[in-house]
Amino acid sequence: MxxxxxxxxxxxxxxxxxxxxxxxxxxxxxxxxxxxxxxxxxxxxxxxxxxxxxxxxxxxxxxxxxxxxxxxxxxxxxxxPIDSNVSNPNDDMPENVKIVYYEAKTVLNISPKSACALLRLALEMLLNELDISGRTLNDKINNYCNDFDSNNRLIKAFHLIRIVGNEAVHPGVIDIDDNEDIARAMFEILNEIVDETITKKNKMDAIFEYLPEEKTNSINFNSSEDLK
Ligand SMILES: [Zn+2]
Structure with missing residues (x-):
């Protein structure tokens, strides 16, 4: 500065x-x-x-x-202003998750630790919105990744927010206040998760709707996924 x-x-x-x-x-x-x-x-x-x-x-x-x-x-x-220079939430982020995202954005300058803890909460809420069950956030991430064909990048993104959020509230190895860039990166990562889990699916569904039914009714979808 x-x-x-x-x-x-x-x-x-x-x-x-x-x-x-x-x-x-x-x-x-x-x-x-x-x-x-x-x-x-x-x-x-x-x-x-x-x-x-x-x-x-x-x-x-x-x-x-x-x-x-x-x-x-x-x-x-x-x-x-108290607001910080991080991106706004992805438009497809569920409204209740957006509220927590904005709260994290507001406190980032004053307390990067709090921002990371709030983003961890936002991720947990996002997985709830996607109907993913699990006792802990780790369980929910694993269940999502088992149910859907997740790539390693997405798996890493989930766990980054989980681990950094945990470190933020426990005395740990990472000092988030001294590494504000880590906190800033978490916002981009959460937006990417929404992009992977909601936006891309919505886009594909919208295009799929245009296909004539006789071309798609013979496709064997995995019924357990219900194309979520
Ligand atoms: Zn201006």
Whole structure:
């Protein structure tokens, strides 16, 4: 982030408008604060005074040239807006899972650990929505992978979110707060899982519907899968 602020020509995705645009770096933030004063002789005769503080220590601000909104950083971390630069959920993500995804997105800047724990919960909810049974998340992942022809990439994606989410809430080997990129990657991985488990299936089903019935009624589908 220090490199970012040393540059006069910052190009980044704006957290307000989502456009990859030029940002102006504002090298000073002026703060105004008010306080109450009272003369010693008349302690109840108070009045409000205003002071201006030049260049608040540790704060930086940039302004998006596209939408004009400001983003404010404290000691290199974005504190406003609270939302972070991660993708929105896949359109096909079930609505209740989307709510948890957005919650994770909101807390990412403040607590990557919390974001990872929430994404683990979102994955479990997604598998519930897909009618996958199992006592634990690990069971549900294994049941999904056994029931559907899952490739190794998808299996890895499931377990990445499960393991990182577990590590986030238990004292473990991975320090998520020091590896925010890991937390950011988890959002992309969950979207990919939705793409694999819902979007691609929906696309294929939609095309399949166009085929004449006499061409498809002789196909032997595995009845246990019901083409989920
Ligand atoms: Zn903007």
């Amino acid at each position: 220090d490199d970012l602020f040393n540059s006069c020509d910052i190009v980044m995705v704006c957290p307000h408008c989502g456009v990859r645009s030029q940002h102006k770096y504002l090298n000073k933030i002026y703060g105004r604060y008010e306080f109450e004063v009272a003369p010693i002789s008349k302690p109840f005769n108070t009045s409000i005074q205003t002071r201006y503080n030049s260049n608040l220590q540790g704060f930086d601000a940039i302004q998006c040239v596209s939408c004009g909104n400001y983003s404010i950083y404290y000691q290199g971390k974005m504190i406003y």
